[in-house]
Amino acid sequence: MFYKVFIDPRSTINYSSYYIQGLYDVLGKKNVQFSSRYFTELKEIDMLMAFALIGEETTKKVIIDYRDQSDLIEEALSWSDIYAKINVDAQTMQHPDSYKLINIPPSFAIKIWNPVELFFHLCNNFVKAKIFKHFKDKNIHIRPKQWIRNYLSLLKRQELQQYTIKNQSLEDNYVFFVSTLWPDQDNTNTNRYHYMSICSQKPEINIEGGFFVGKKIWGAGTIPDAIPQKLRYNKYLSNKTYVLNTKKSLFVFNTPAVHNCHGWKLGEYLCMGKAIISTPLVNKTPVPLVHGEHIYFVENKQDIEKAVTLLLENNDLRQHLENNAKSYYDKYVSPAKVIERIIQCSVK
Helix, strand or coil: CEEEEEECCCCCHHHHHHHHHHHHHHHCHHHEEECCCCCCCCCCCCCEEEEEEEECCCEEEEEEECCCCCCCCHHHHHHCCEEEECCCCCCHHHCCCHHHEEECCCCCCCCCCCHHHHHHHHHHHHHHCCHHHCCCCCCHHHCHHHHHHHHHHHHHCCCHHHHHCCCCCCCCCEEEEEECCCCCCHHHHHHHHHHHHHHHHCCCCEEEEEEECCCCCCCCCCCHHHCCHHHEECCCCCHHHHHHHHHHCCCEEECCCHHHCCCHHHHHHHHHCCCEEECCCCCCCCCCCCECCCEEECCCHHHHHHHHHHHHHCHHHHHHHHHHHHHHHHHHHCHHHHHHHHHHHHCC
16 A cells, blocks of 8 residues: 655646645645655656655556647656556557556646645745756746746635535526637637527526637637627636636536647536536546436537527436536546546556
C-alpha cells in the first residue's frame, strides 16, 4: 500500500488541482507533498501532472495528461509506470506502450487551498521548480508569468462541494449557458450557437447567457458580427455565479471542444448532476455514457430542438438523467475515484 505522494512542483496547478484533491481525499493531506527529487529525468512537463507514489518497498511514477490532444508525450510515457490520460481515441490505444495507459474521465479546476496556503505553495514551488530559469522554456506553462497566473486563477475557482451540494432548486424553465468562441472550431461554435438559438426562440424558456463577445475574440473561424445581440454575453461572470446559475438551469448542453476534447463543462455537469444534452463524444470515456441514461445525445440541429422540447416537457426523463449523471460521477469521476483507480492499477 502507498502511504506518501510527492508531486512535481512544475505540474500545471490549475489543471492538477482536481487530482491533488483526490490525493488528499485518499491518502490524507499530510501525506501529499511537493518535491523535485523524483523528477530530474523528466523534462517534458507542459500541461502534465507528475507524481510519485511511495510505498514501503516500491515507488510508482505517475503522469496525468489532461491536454486537449489525444496523442501521448513520449518522454513522459517512457518515464512513467502509469500514464493516466483524459482524451484517448482508438489510435492512442494502439501505441506500443499502451499497457501503461489508463483512460480517465474529464475533470475541471477547483479551489483546494485557502489564500494563505496558495501563496505558500506558489512561493515554495517557485523555488523548488526553479521557475526563475524558465523564461524562454518551450514548456509555456512553466514560464514564470504563466506559472504564477495558473496559481492565482485558483483563487477564483469554487471548492468541489460548491458543485456537488444541491443548494439551488431548478427555476421554472430557466436555462443558462455561456461559451467562448474558439478559433477554428466551427463545429463546436455552430453546435453551441444552435442550442442557444433554439432555446432563445422558445417563449416558454427564460434563457440567460450567450457567447462572450468583447474586444478580444477567440473565434477566428466565426464572424462575431453574425451573432445576434440576444446571444451575446457582455457581463463579467465570476466562477461562483457560473456555478450557481448552471445548477439552476433546467438542462445543459455539451459538445466536444478544442481538438475534439472532453471540455471542463462535461466534468462539471456530471458533478452537478445535470440533465445533459450533448453531441456525440469523439474521445473515449472509461465507462461509456449511455444515451437516455446518463446523457441525451443529439446529432444535428433538429435533434437539439427535439431534445430541448422533450426535456422541457418530460420531468421524469430529466430527473432520470440528473440522477444517473450524478451516480456516474460518484462512481467514476470524482477526484477520489480517479486516484483510487490509479493506485489500483499501480499495484497490479
